[in-house]
Amino acid sequence: MMFxxxxxxxxxxRPLEPFQAPEFFAHIERGREFIGRHIAFADAAKDLEHARKLLQSYADKAASDTGRIYGIWLDDKLVGGVLFRVMDIPQGRAEVGCWLEPAAVGKGLVTRxxxxxxxxxIRDRGVHRVEWLVSTENATSIAVARRLGMTKDGVLRSHYPHRGVRQNLEVWSVLAPEWEA
Structure with missing residues (x-):
């Protein structure tokens, strides 16, 4: 049974699974422009087939213990989510990411x-370092990293193109001893 x-x-x-692709796609459609301002996630789910493929890629990551994806439901409506974009358990490192549609912003959902x-x-899987990678333009996501007690490690200048514009990428992290403290 799903938790x-x-x-x-x-x-x-809740876990977000391939069978939920129609609900996931409808959610992405509601928030596409807002979500896509800073992350390619919305662009990757450009239609129902691609939304299903995206969720299947995370089902495959879960099966190989290299990633996970979870939806955030508010009053039984999918409004966003969090994920382990990367999980490298042998190296003790994971990257957490997030997204929300506009109606769900400002409620503390992503932080929680x-x-x-x-x-x-950290506690169940023994990860030592959790990372949060974010465009320098994404003030809302940077604020979440701060609320999570993360430290800004630095900026990777002109790191990746997004919608035709090269982006600077801030790297934030929290280490297991810091999190436990």
Whole structure:
């Protein structure tokens, strides 16, 4: 049976699976421009088939223990999510990411959901370093990294193209001893 984790205030964290592609795609459609301002995630789910493929890629990552994806439901409506874009358990490193549609912003959902993921990675899986990679233009996501107690490691200048513009990428992280403290 699929787990459900309460995030409080009518919000829940649940695994996001390929069979949920129609719901996931409808959610991405609602937030496509907002979500896509800073991350390629929305562009990758450009239609139902690609949304299903994206979720299947995370099902495959879960099966190989190299990634995971979870949806955030608010009052039983999918409004965003968090994921382990990368999990390298042998190296003790994982990268957490997130997205939200506009209606769900400002409620603390990502901070609460990311806390669940980081707790699990560090306490249950023995991950030593959890990373948060974010465009220097994405002030909202940078604020989440700060709320999670992460440290800004630095900026990778002109690191990747997004929608035709090269982006600077901030690297934030929290180490297991810092998280436990």
């Amino acid at each position: 459900v984790r309460s995030l409080g205030d009518g919000a829940e964290l 959901a990311a806390t669940v993921l980081i707790d699990w990675a």
